[in-house]
Amino acid sequence: MRIVHVTDCFAPRTGGIESQVGDLAAAQARAGDEVHVTTATFGAQGQHGGAVEETRGVRVHRLGSRFTGGLPVNPWSGPRLMRAVLRDVRPDVVHVHAGLVAPFAYDGARTARAAGIPTVVTWHSMLDGGIPVLRAGSKVLGWRSSRMVPTAVSHAAARRVEKVLGLAPGEVPVVPDAIDVAAWHAVAARRETDPAAPVRFVTTMRLEPRKRGRHLVEAFAQALRALPDGAARLTIIGAGSEDALLRSRVARLGLGDRVTMAGRLTREEVTAAYATADVFCSPAILEAFGIAALEARSAGLAVVARRGTGVEEFVDHEVEGLLVSSDDELAGAMVRLVRDRALLGRLLEHNRDHAPRFTWDVVTQRAAEAYAEASARG
Known part of the structure; x- marks a missing residue:
């Protein structure tokens, strides 16, 4: 399977989304998938503007702009660069990783939807304080599109996503975080x-x-x-x-x-x-x-x-x-x-x-189930 992950923040920045997206992508690559990450975060040597590097078997596309002062956003050329990546890679699924404020990720979701690519969006934050604004924006961004599967990292986070999208309790599946x-x-x-x-x-x-x-x-x-x-x-x-x-x-x-x-x-x-x-x-x-x-x-x-x-x-x-x-x-x-x-x-x-069950084998399987659902919605 060809998978493209979309995330505002990525290594070398440090944080929860950065580590989770990197580790999930690496686990999928080890399992034999062709995995790409698109991000607005500059590389360790300042790579941006479409530069590509490979790490842990994953191709990382640095789509940030030098005009943002190092912030992981690119409202100017980001959508164009994203369209180019999707055209060249031709992914089976796009997996967007979002938080309360995630302009690059939301641009990626909109671009994938416009291209007709099955899309999974995972929310990594609780969304408190932003639910009314996100609820209004969800219609513009097409988050309830038939080919988009919304997910969250926990049931607590999923309840917020359900409020944003006007979904019934239990309609947002959980694709949790994992560790070694x-x-x-x-x-x-x-x-x-x-x-x-x-x-x-x-x-x-x-x-x-x-x-x-x-x-x-x-x-x-x-x-x-x-x-x-x-x-x-x-x-x-x-x-x-x-x-x-x-x-x-x-x-x-x-x-x-x-x-x-x-x-x-x-x-x-x-x-x-x-x-x-x-x-x-x-x-x-x-x-x-x-x-x-x-x-x-x-x-x-x-x-x-x-x-x-x-x-x-x-x-x-x-x-x-x-x-x-x-x-x-x-x-x-x-x-x-x-x-x-x-x-x-x-x-x-x-x-x-008793060790907990939040291993990468479990989480990659949960992600694969979400990808299959997005593809089945056609």
């Missing part, structure tokens, strides 16, 4: 748990407002007020615009000896941190999937996360972790796991013994 589960699950086998030691909470996130790192710090401080001194520790892994703010908040709350701001770590350093941690915390409300939480869950950690997010795809309450509905409940869940070591032990044992 086996590599992360290997960490679970070497994790060390000392029942007498403090409970070690950890999070990995971009330190940006929507990830709600400040709320996690405040919830942790609230939990500590209900616990004996030295009962818990928190490590925050990541970097971003709120780094200084979080460090200031930690100091102001007097948590300097109980909260570690680890900064950005390599994957090897993250796995080492997980090998000595107990609980992963995901405070974000608008988490469409939760790759970092899935990595931690695969590594054997218990997970505390918000209800109504994509984390519910792989965390059931009191099975793989605890699900909460507010920041007060987040603090309460921390207290509960410190006080109830038997519960924490059961969660850790379950996650050690």
